[in-house]
Amino acid sequence: MNSRLAALSAAALLVSCGYDVPSSVENGVAVVTQFQPAANFDDYLTFSIDPTVVVVDETGSVSTQFTVDGANLVPTISSNMRERNYTEVPWLGDATPADLHIKMSATLGDVDTYTYYPGYCGWYPYYYCYPSWSYAGSYNFGSLVLTMGDVKNAAPGGGGKLPLIWTSSARGVLSEYYTPGVPSGGANVNWARIQESINRAFADSPYILRTP
Amino acid sequence: MRTAIVRIAIAAALLSGSVRAEEAWVTTPEYRPRQTLFIVNWEITGPIGSFGDYIDDTSFRGGSIEFRSFVSEKISLGLSFSWNRFDQTFDLVTAPLTNGTASGPVYRYADMFGVRALAHYYLAPGPLQPYLGVGIGGAWNYAFQQVADVSDAQENFNFIVDPEVGLLYWLAKGGTSAALNLAFRYTYTTATVGRESDTQALSGIVGLAFGY
Numbered sequence: 187m188n189s190r191l192a193a194l195s196a197a198a199l200l201v202s203c204g205y206d207v208p209s210s211v212e213n214g215v216a217v218v219t220q221f222q223p224a225a226n227f228d229d230y231l232t233f234s235i236d237p238t239v240v241v242v243d244e245t246g247s248v249s250t251q252f253t254v255d256g257a258n259l260v261p262t263i264s265s266n267m268r269e270r271n272y273t274e275v276p277w278l279g280d281a282t283p284a285d286l287h288i289k290m291s292a293t294l295g296d297v298d299t300y301t302y303y304p305g306y307c308g309w310y311p312y313y314y315c316y317p318s319w320s321y322a323g324s325y326n327f328g329s330l331v332l333t334m335g336d337v338k339n340a341a342p343g344g345g346g347k348l349p350l351i352w353t354s355s356a357r358g359v360l361s362e363y364y365t366p367g368v369p370s371g372g373a374n375v376n377w378a379r380i381q382e383s384i385n386r387a388f389a390d391s392p393y394i395l396r397t398p
Numbered sequence: 399m400r401t402a403i404v405r406i407a408i409a410a411a412l413l414s415g416s417v418r419a420e421e422a423w424v425t426t427p428e429y430r431p432r433q434t435l436f437i438v439n440w441e442i443t444g445p446i447g448s449f450g451d452y453i454d455d456t457s458f459r460g461g462s463i464e465f466r467s468f469v470s471e472k473i474s475l476g477l478s479f480s481w482n483r484f485d486q487t488f489d490l491v492t493a494p495l496t497n498g499t500a501s502g503p504v505y506r507y508a509d510m511f512g513v514r515a516l517a518h519y520y521l522a523p524g525p526l527q528p529y530l531g532v533g534i535g536g537a538w539n540y541a542f543q544q545v546a547d548v549s550d551a552q553e554n555f556n557f558i559v560d561p562e563v564g565l566l567y568w569l570a571k572g573g574t575s576a577a578l579n580l581a582f583r584y585t586y587t588t589a590t591v592g593r594e595s596d597t598q599a600l601s602g603i604v605g606l607a608f609g610y
Contacts, residue, residue: 220498
């Protein structure tokens with residue numbers, strides 16, 4: 187009898203083996219930043235920001251691409267760059283005479299944001315340390331990618347592509363705020379959440395600095 | 399004389415009554431030395447070393463069962479099975495990557511199942527029985543991390559060794575004896591959780607021991 191009670195007690199200790207990921211984590215934003223090791227951020231003086239966000243929607247069976255206006259995000263990026271002693275030049279298109287071009291793109295769905303960039307910039311094959319990380323959610327998706335292209339040192343005849351010296355990906359930042367496949371024009375986007383992720387990306391990148 | 403006879407009669411009656419009472423109350427078989435201990439423990443465990451860098455919250459979810467068989471008056475050999483769960487949520491973690499960083503809210507979790515061969519040396523007989531012990535065996539570990547909607551996990555089987563000091567406080571003796579088991583244990587494993595290896599922990603143990 188005693189041994190039976192003891193065995194039941196032992197079994198009770200092993201009950202409740204599940205675990206719950208807090209919603210603050212599931213709905214949180216992961217920001218990954220990477221830089222080109224050869225880049226010297228002190229070499230650049232001016233920057234310009236393209237206010238257009240290229241959105242790649244992978245939530246449906248067919249990938250779609252559209253653009254939305256990201257002008258709401260430009261001041262956040264701009265203030266971070268100006269705080270680091272860079273001078274802003276108004277965006278006049280890909281021919282804008284600035285040392286650095288900063289572009290925004292967004293991906294919706296379970297997309298590897300570290301290997302796909304639409305259109306404009308080239309990509310250095312950086313090593314990413316978490317190749318085994320996998321998608322864990324079913325609803326919390328949507329990433330905003332910032333890229334910093336090096337106009338100053340771009341090779342002639344680069345086919346319109348620039349070498350990147352810095353990238354940032356805020357994963358999960360768009361969450362459920364976009365309706366898949368429907369260009370929202372930013373009407374239902376949580377801009378404050380995105381701006382917070384941009385600020386964190388710069389805070390995580392203290393090497394982006396021009397010595398005064 | 400009559401008084402003396404009455405006193406003897408009363409004494410005899412009382413004595414016979416006490417004998418009957420003893421027969422009525424003592425139902426356990428005759429006492430015999432304990433040959434086997436079966437112990438159920440509750441374990442409160444705090445990660446230390448690199449494991450403390452992964453999770454530093456104390457775990458209150460853990461337990462073990464032990465079987466000890468005496469091979470001499472002071473030495474027992476046995477086997478134990480244990481389970482310990484650790485988890486913690488971090489509001490913001492910034493981790494270095496190659497040429498960059500990753501940051502975000504993080505949930506970390508680790509389960510550790512251990513199976514050990516046990517050896518214990520009992521320092522003194524009696525109702526308070528201090529002992530020294532060691533367990534050597536293997537531990538299956540499962541560790542999980544989630545940042546926003548991406549996750550990673552590690553699963554491995556490793557070496558485990560854990561010396562301990564303890565005390566058995568015998569509450570009842572009989573055919574089956576019962577004791578309170580109090581112990582303090584240091585655990586070392588070669589397990590890897592997240593980026594941390596050589597998992598270590600300190601445990602406070604409270605249990606109930608049954609001796610047969």
